Amino acid sequence: xxxxxxxxxxxxxxxxxxxxxxxxxxxxxxxxxxxxxxxxxxxxxxxxxxxx
Amino acid sequence: xxxxxxxxxxxxxxxxxxxxxxxxxxxxxxxxxxxxxxxxxxxxxxxxxxxxxxxxxxxxxxxxxxxxxxxxxxxxxxxxxxxxxxxxxxxxxxxxxxxxxxxxxxxxxxxxxxxxxxxxxxxxxxxxxxxxxxxxxxxxxxxxxxxxxxxxxxxxxxxxxxxxxxxxxxxxxxxxxxxxxxxxxxxxxxxxxxxxxxxxxxxxxxxxxxxxxxxxxxxxxxxxxxxxxxxxxxxxxxxxxxxxxxxxxxxxxxxxxxxxxx
Numbered sequence: 001x002x003x004x005x006x007x008x009x010x011x012x013x014x015x016x017x018x019x020x021x022x023x024x025x026x027x028x029x030x031x032x033x034x035x036x037x038x039x040x041x042x043x044x045x046x047x048x049x050x051x052x
Numbered sequence: 053x054x055x056x057x058x059x060x061x062x063x064x065x066x067x068x069x070x071x072x073x074x075x076x077x078x079x080x081x082x083x084x085x086x087x088x089x090x091x092x093x094x095x096x097x098x099x100x101x102x103x104x105x106x107x108x109x110x111x112x113x114x115x116x117x118x119x120x121x122x123x124x125x126x127x128x129x130x131x132x133x134x135x136x137x138x139x140x141x142x143x144x145x146x147x148x149x150x151x152x153x154x155x156x157x158x159x160x161x162x163x164x165x166x167x168x169x170x171x172x173x174x175x176x177x178x179x180x181x182x183x184x185x186x187x188x189x190x191x192x193x194x195x196x197x198x199x200x201x202x203x204x205x206x207x208x209x210x211x212x213x214x215x216x217x218x219x220x221x222x223x224x225x226x227x228x229x230x231x232x233x234x235x236x237x238x239x240x241x242x243x244x245x246x247x248x249x250x251x252x253x254x255x256x257x258x259x260x261x262x263x264x265x266x267x268x269x270x271x272x273x274x275x276x277x278x279x280x281x282x283x284x285x286x287x288x289x290x291x292x293x294x295x296x297x298x299x300x301x302x303x304x305x306x307x308x309x310x311x312x313x314x
Binding site: 001002003019028031032036039040041043044045046048049050051 | 085086087088091098101102105106109110181182183187193195210211212213214215216224250253254255256258259278279280284286289291
């Protein structure tokens with residue numbers, strides 16, 4: 001999977017490493033902004049109120 | 053010498069070498085296992101990222117949002133000393149305090165500070181206790197239908213103990229007699245802690261007008277804080293009860309309990 005990605009990235013090794021870093025940062029940013037906030041309500045450790 | 057004989061072509065590109073290695077090493081099966089391994093490692097890294105987000109980033113976001121509201125709505129203004137000689141200390145009043153009507157959902161109508169939690173910032177109190185709109189972004193929520201600050205009955209509040217700014221993180225440090233200071237725009241209300249307990253999530257009796265006596269008619273002015281217990285779990289709830297000690301107008305100065313804080 002990552003091997004495939006590596007072979008399909010353009011440019012010399014330095015450029016590919018930089019590209020991979022940018023891609024990883026983009027994936028993390030997506031998770032922090034959308035995926036994790038959506039996921040959090042399903043986690044069983046955030047309830048603070050009585051009742052419901 | 054035969055000129056038609058073609059010499060075997062040596063693999064020159066990286067892709068050729070790779071494919072040859074795959075064929076030699078078991079081909080398809082090994083490739084699948086490799087991809088599976090990479091997926092599992094990726095999943096592990098993403099789980100760590102989720103932990104970092106939940107345990108650290110939600111605090112960063114919520115604390116800055118809550119500090120911005122305190123600043124914007126001026127909740128810390130009454131804490132700032134007016135003259136050079138420090139703040140004027142209010143005279144406690146023990147008669148019937150002024151009590152606000154319950155505001156609309158999502159209205160931020162009061163602030164609170166607990167001197168025992170030295171270093172904690174002022175937390176605002178907002179009408180409602182749902183997580184996406186009140187507890188996660190705004191901090192402390194007021195149970196709808198319970199008493200307002202200073203009112204006869206039970207002024208019941210909820211907030212996170214871990215994550216999202218964790219306003220009630222240090223709730224377990226509270227001891228009998230500790231002040232909990234709540235203020236609206238015009239009035240200070242100083243409550244004193246009377247008891248702490250751990251209950252199950254469905255035990256709504258703790259926020260009854262008389263705590264733990266659902267059918268009793270209230271004559272006292274109680275406060276109740278609810279949060280999760282144990283930390284990082286929602287199995288039980290940690291509850292702190294208190295009762296109103298005195299009130300004073302904000303215009304007179306600050307309560308002695310907060311004179312050291314600001």
